[in-house]
Amino acid sequence: MRVRLAYGEHGLDVDLPAERTVVVEPAYADGAADPAALLRDTLRRPVAGSPLRELVRPGQTVAISMCDGTRAQPRHLMIPAVLDELSGIVDDADVVVLVATGTHRGNSPAEIEAMLGADVAARVRVVNHDARDASSLVWCGTHGEGVPVWLNRHWVEADVRITTGFVEPHFFAGFSGGPKLVAPGLAGLDTVLTLHDARRIGHPSATWAVCEGNPVHDDIRAVVAGAGNVDFAFDVLLNREQRIVAAFGGELFAMHAAARAAARELAMRPVDGLFDVVVTTNSGFPLDQNLYQSVKGMTAAATIVKEGGVIVCAAECRDGFPDHGSYREVLSSAVSPRALLDEITARPDTRPDQWQVQMQAKVQTKARVVVHAAGLGEEELRAAHLDWTDDIGATVRAALDAAGEGARVCVLPEGPQTIPYVRD
Numbered sequence: 001m002r003v004r005l006a007y008g009e010h011g012l013d014v015d016l017p018a019e020r021t022v023v024v025e026p027a028y029a030d031g032a033a034d035p036a037a038l039l040r041d042t043l044r045r046p047v048a049g050s051p052l053r054e055l056v057r058p059g060q061t062v063a064i065s066m067c068d069g070t071r072a073q074p075r076h077l078m079i080p081a082v083l084d085e086l087s088g089i090v091d092d093a094d095v096v097v098l099v100a101t102g103t104h105r106g107n108s109p110a111e112i113e114a115m116l117g118a119d120v121a122a123r124v125r126v127v128n129h130d131a132r133d134a135s136s137l138v139w140c141g142t143h144g145e146g147v148p149v150w151l152n153r154h155w156v157e158a159d160v161r162i163t164t165g166f167v168e169p170h171f172f173a174g175f176s177g178g179p180k181l182v183a184p185g186l187a188g189l190d191t192v193l194t195l196h197d198a199r200r201i202g203h204p205s206a207t208w209a210v211c212e213g214n215p216v217h218d219d220i221r222a223v224v225a226g227a228g229n230v231d232f233a234f235d236v237l238l239n240r241e242q243r244i245v246a247a248f249g250g251e252l253f254a255m256h257a258a259a260r261a262a263a264r265e266l267a268m269r270p271v272d273g274l275f276d277v278v279v280t281t282n283s284g285f286p287l288d289q290n291l292y293q294s295v296k297g298m299t300a301a302a303t304i305v306k307e308g309g310v311i312v313c314a315a316e317c318r319d320g321f322p323d324h325g326s327y328r329e330v331l332s333s334a335v336s337p338r339a340l341l342d343e344i345t346a347r348p349d350t351r352p353d354q355w356q357v358q359m360q361a362k363v364q365t366k367a368r369v370v371v372h373a374a375g376l377g378e379e380e381l382r383a384a385h386l387d388w389t390d391d392i393g394a395t396v397r398a399a400l401d402a403a404g405e406g407a408r409v410c411v412l413p414e415g416p417q418t419i420p421y422v423r424d
Contacts, residue, residue, distance in 0.1 A: 036081065
């Protein structure tokens with residue numbers, strides 16, 4: 001059977017043995033017929049709290065946070081919807097759009113223009129958050145379980161603060177969107193390192209679709225409730241074509257709870273047992289533009305692969321590891337995934353990007369991971385303790401044959417857009 005994988009911008013077709021293959025995808029929902037109208041109505045009829053226009057007054061300054069270029073947020077629709085709703089009350093000159101990079105690199109002017117459209121990029125000031133620039137941060141006290149909180153100065157000093165994002169299951173924070181557009185999105189490096197330390201990420205509840213009782217998400221909520229001061233939150237859900245299928249707005253935590261419930265219905269899919277081989281992706285571009293992000297697809301596969309099984313991850317990785325940050329360095333700093341995981345969990349400090357390495361090493365201690373990536377070569381992947389393939393079909397067939405009679409493969413064409421779990 002031929003299965004189309006989300007890979008880069010154009011997808012990748014793979015031939016697999018039909019009698020041994022199970023394909024698991026998120027529930028499909030059609031995109032909104034009129035997304036602009038849906039977004040406008042959401043801003044005017046929120047899940048909880050007041051409509052956006054009732055929260056602003058003439059002369060006030062406004063900060064709007066949005067996802068960076070590694071996320072599929074439809075910024076070109078959401079940001080204009082917010083600006084249009086503010087029109088006539090707030091001047092564009094008093095609005096700043098903050099790219100919630102967390103610890104990622106800032107987006108270039110060309111990338112920002114592609115993300116927002118030329119008109120919007122020229123209409124308002126757009127600023128990349130920089131977690132490492134102390135002069136751009138404001139101390140906001142200690143919140144949650146000992147989290148030192150530094151937040152973006154533009155955000156803290158604005159009169160009105162609006163988050164925009166999209167909600168999907170997240171591999172250690174439970175779900176994306178909502179409060180994550182403030183922390184880690186607009187947080188200082190020390191804040192992010194604490195939220196993502198080895199103890200929190202190593203907790204069994206720091207996993208897909210779990211928020212309450214998840215020490216990562218619990219402290220994200222505590223930080224944002226104590227210091228984030230969000231006046232209005234605005235999130236969407238997307239289908240496999242990255243079209244908007246639902247929108248939620250209003251008071252941050254009520255909005256995010258409603259969006260999470262809807263995302264769970266779309267993404268969580270039961271299977272009858274564990275598999276010898278799991279083929280996964282990182283949901284195509286822009287989500288699979290580097291290996292760092294593609295750990296999410298590997299982690300989704302790990303939920304249903306047998307101990308000692310094989311995970312095959314198809315991710316374009318046009319941006320490599322990437323080269324910025326310490327991910328590549330940390331990943332290759334030990335002789336094996338087990339040694340790396342032991343080293344991370346034993347070390348009290350946390351280096352930037354260590355959390356992604358920790359999750360990847362955890363997957364690799366359970367299964368052999370093979371990667372198909374146009375942007376990375378065999379030697380580069382081997383240094384990261386990963387195997388390489390240029391023929392996914394052949395790799396899967398060889399792994400099934402090695403596993404023996406009755407071995408099966410599960411395919412997650414949309415990667416972490418689908419969170420499989422073994423049916424009770």
